[in-house]
Every structure is written in C-alpha cells, then in structure tokens.
Amino acid sequence: MTLTDSTVAPQTPSGQPRNGTDWWQRVLHYRPPQRYVPLLATAGVLTTLYLLGRANYPRFGRPQVVLNIFIDNSFLFVVAVGMTFVILTGGIDLSVGSVVALTTVLSATLLSHGWPAYAVLPLVLAIGATLGLGMGSIIHYFDIQPFIVTLAGLFLARGLTYSISTSSIPIRDPFWTFMSQERISFGRQSITLGVVIALVVILVGIFVLGYTRLGRTVYAIGGNEQSALLMGLPVARTKVAVYTISGFCSALGGVLFTFYLPSGDPLHAVGMELDAIAAVVIGGTLLTGGSGYLVGTVLGVLTLGLIKTILNFEGTLTSWWAKIVIGLLLFAFILLQRLVIARRR
C-alpha cells in the first residue's frame, strides 16, 4: 500500500555520501499511510491558517490567542468528542445542541431555586445520558434511522427547554462563579478550568476509541454492522452506548457552556450540532463510519475556532463570511476524502 519500502537508495562506492543520499531518498519518497492523509491535510490547513493570521496581524502571534481558541470552544470540544463516537458507528446525533441548551436552562433554574451544585451537576449529566440512552435504544431496537430519532430528540430537548423557561436565567452559584473565574496561569498566559475538563474528556475519548474493546467495536460497527454482528461483537450494547456517550458529552458540554457563559438560555447553542458535525468531517472522519480519529476532530474544532478568530482580528469581515469559509472548507475536505477512498479501491 505504501511506497516507503519499495524505494532503495542508490549504492555509491564511498560510504559517507551514501548515508546522506539514503536519508534524502527516504524523505523524498516518504508517503504517509493513507489513513493519515485526511488528518495531515487538516493539520496542514490549520498551520496555513495560523501562519496566515500571524503574517497579517502583529498581535496574532501571542500564545494567548491560541489558548483563547481553547477557552472559547471548550464546550464544542466535548460535544464533538461524543459526535465522533456516534459518527464512527455510521450514525448521526442531531440532538446535541438542544441537549446543551436544556442542560444550561435546567442547571440555571435548579440553582436559582437553591439546589446545591453537587446535586445539580450529577442530575443534569444523568439527564443528558438518559436522553442519549433512550434515543440509542429506539434507534437500535426499533430499527429507525438515527437521523429521524435524533431529530425528534432535538425537538424534544429544545421543547423541554422552552417549557422550563423562555428567557435567560443568570447563574450566581458560588461554585459556578469559581469555575468560570478561576484561571490556571503559566507566566502571562492562562486557561480556564473548562479547558482542563475538555482536555481530560479528549484524552479519555482517545484512550477509549484506540485502546479498549468498546472502541474497536465502534470502528467495527461503522465498517460493517452485519459483519460485526456475525463476528459476535456486542453490536446492540455498543450502538446504544455511543448515543449514551454522546448524550453525556452534550450535557457535559452544556455544563462547560455555563462555566463559560454563566447563564441558562433556551437560545443557547442553536445549530451547535452543525458545528460539531462540521468539525468531525473537517477532522477527516467519514460520515459513513468506520474510519477517522478523535485527534482529527480536535483539529477540526481548532480549525473552526481559528477561522472565527481570524475574522475577529480582521474586524471588517462579518459573521457570514465565517459560514461561507466553513462551507468551502467542508467542500474541500469532502472532495479530499473522496479522492482518498477512490485511490484505496
């Protein structure tokens, strides 16, 4: 499949330059394994965008600019991790944005009624996971398309959110204030605790997908569900599990959202499912499932964040350019994926 081993450096009589040419030949003829091509392309685009930003704006080079991308997107990282699990099985979860909104409003309401933080946190996380569990069970046991079931979940969660409150509720709980204001500093740079939580979730996600049975089964189902079933893999359990994970991640994303913006609002996170799906696709994961990496999703979220940052620095360019640029990027990456698949066959 790869050309790395097929090229042999020309033998020269003198020993010294031969090592040099050998090394050069290896560099020149190196082809990365094809499964990494989308990942490398995303990394390339990310680097290009960053260098573009640095070249154009003097203040862009400060490390805090990069850290701010993590801070402003901490919730999107977590939501996109859950979405990656679902998409790797070949499914899709449209309900994530609504579950984020439901979590923010529910937390804000309960806290304003005097509930303590240690009761609210587990409750909202459990509700998110339960919603995911319900959707996953309907998808698997009643054999209805994920698209439609999670669409119903989108309406259900957003409707519940509106029925709890139609206006924004501020959060003044001391724990939330601590979480949103506490910063971890290195020198003059700092990150929020939300970023730390997001990084932990990403690391756990990478571990689960890459090094556990659950992760292997997720890839197997995405590759071919029938084969996975015939191999004796626990398809039912795993399919329900990925939607539960996605529901949990959305609820956790909602909690991080309230750490970032301490309020509950039914208009929070409208369309966040699109951002998450776009991040996963830009990160090189196939929407048909079975192929992709969580690292790619992280790069995808960073790409989206970087585009918004550049547009902020530009100032005169307005938000609709972000949509057009993201659309073009999506197009470019999807074309690239097609080419990779075409070459593999």
Place this chain on the structure above:
Amino acid sequence: MNELLKRLTGHRLFWPIAILALLLITSAIVSDDFFSITIREGALYGPLINILRYGAVLMLVAVGMTLVIATSGIDLSVGAVVAVSGALACFWISRLDDQNSVGGVLTAVALALGLSVVLGAWNGFLVAGVGIQPIVATLILLVAGRGLAQLITEGQIITVNSAPYATIGTGYLFAFPVSVIIAAAVTALAMLLTRRTALGMLIEAVGGNAEASRLAGIRARRIKVLVYTFSGFCAGVAGLIYSSNVRGADGNNAGLFIELDAILAVVIGGTSLAGGRFTLSGTVVGVLMIQSLTTSIYAMGVPPETSMLFKALVVTAVCLIQSPAFRAKVFGGRRWAARTPRAGEPPGPGAREPGHRVEVRA
C-alpha cells in the same frame, strides 16, 4: 366487514390521515369556530384556510424533499435556498426605481428561481457527479448558503414595498390564496410527472438500488441531478412566498429549520428514508398534520415555543407505529413474527421494510 377494516387500516395512508383527523377534531373541540369558513370581499377566511396558507411554504419544500428522499438521498440545504431566493428577489426589488413595476418583479422572481435551480443542480452534481453522500453534500450548502443569503442582504433585513410582489404571498385569486394555488400547482405537477409518466418509477428504481438501475439502462445520475434541481426549484418558490408574506428578506431566519420540518412531513407521510418508495399524497397529509399541529397549539393557547415538544411526541409516535420492528415487539402478532428475528439474532433479509436496499459495489 372485518376484511374491509383490515384493508382500511392496512392502507399506507391510514395512520397519517387518522392522526390528522384526530388533530383537527381536537382543535375543533378546543376552539369553537375551527371549521368555520367565511367569505369576505370575495376571499375565503378561516382557521382551515390559514393552515393551508401557512402550510404552502412547507408544502413546496416537502414536495421537492419527497422526490430527493425517494432516490435514497436527502436535501438539508432547502432552508438555506429559501433564504437565498428570498434575499435575491428582495434585493433586486429594493434596487428598482419603481417597486410596483410588474416587469421588475418578474425579473426578480426569475433571477431568484434561476439561482435556486443552480444551487439545486450544484447539490445534484456533488451527489451524482462527485459521488458524495447526500447528507454531507447538502450540508455544505446548508452552512454556506445562509452565509450567501446574508452576503446578498449585507446582514440587514431588506424590506420591500411592492404590490405585485406581495401578491405572491398574500394575494387572492378566485377566492383562494395565491400561495396555496402555487403550492397546489407545483404539487399537482410533481404528481402528474411522477405518476402519469415513467419518471416516478425511474426515481424509485434509482432509490431502490442506484447501481442496479444504472446497469438496467436507467441514467441514474441524470435522475439524481434532476430531483436535486427540482428540490432547489421548489425551495426557491417557497422562499419567494415566505419573503413576500413578510414583505422582506431575513438571511438569518428565513426558512430556519424548515429542512427538519420537511423531512418530518415526508417521513410522517409514509415515505421511507431508505429510498425506493415515495408517496406525494402522504407528504401532503404530513405537511397538513405538522401545520395543523402548529395552528392548533396557537388555538389552544399553549405557549407556541412548546410546539416542539408536541412535534417530538408526534414524530416518535408515528415513526414507532410505522416501524415493523416496533409493531413486532409491542403488538406481537403472527403477521410480523415470521419477518422479524428474535433479539440477538442477525436480522434476516426479510427483517427490513420491502424498500430495504441491497448494497452493490462496482
């Protein structure tokens, strides 16, 4: 009698129509004059007419969506196309010296529809030409299209004050709202073309198995491009009606989430998302169901924001009732037992709906 009942409940439109009737009757019980239709100045008014009028936009979008879904595709970009079409038409009219000139308005309509058709064809090219999955291919335009609409309106809400343009959304012709007549005409055209010619059968063949239909001599790619283009056209007309109704273009909110409502209407109507089978009459029932749900919720005095909750419940109920696996598990019954495997066993070839696809890789 029993036989008749069985045939009646077995009809694929039975459950959608039954639920629609239930909705209408509930609304009629809650608000007294729900079924009343009055004639004022030669035009029909009443809650039922309102359902039709407000449903026209969704109807157009859903008709295009039905044909796309029949080819086992999906078009997520319709909401964005609705916004783009309205934005371009309003932008053109707002630049006219005389906003009431019929020629200028017709040019605007032609431009908007032209752009919508181009956007639809672009989707078709991505799906059929490049071979991208429909969800992803149309996701591109869903994201970028709304940006395009905002680019046209420069982020503002363009308001127009043009009598000919307002006619499209709010005018009356032969006592019926013009928007309803347009929606009905497009629906009738789609029904005629698909059921009186071979086109419908070709679309179902492509949806059932694109590769097999190509080998059978059907130009599968051409059919796909055609349905996406038609969907773009329908969304464009819907965008004209929408913007004419509110007399302005709002790139941000026009047609927001209409793709979800349209997919919902199609699925409720009995068209399988797996493709290969479609029913336009089912879609019409589905649209009426969603629209009367919204209208009844207003009539009942429930906060309109909670309509999403009702929608979620209705979708879940309808999808569960239509799912063979659910009927087998909940109602048991000998009719389904033979077709559905027990839990833990691999589903046999008969476990899915008749429209279930068999993958053929070239």
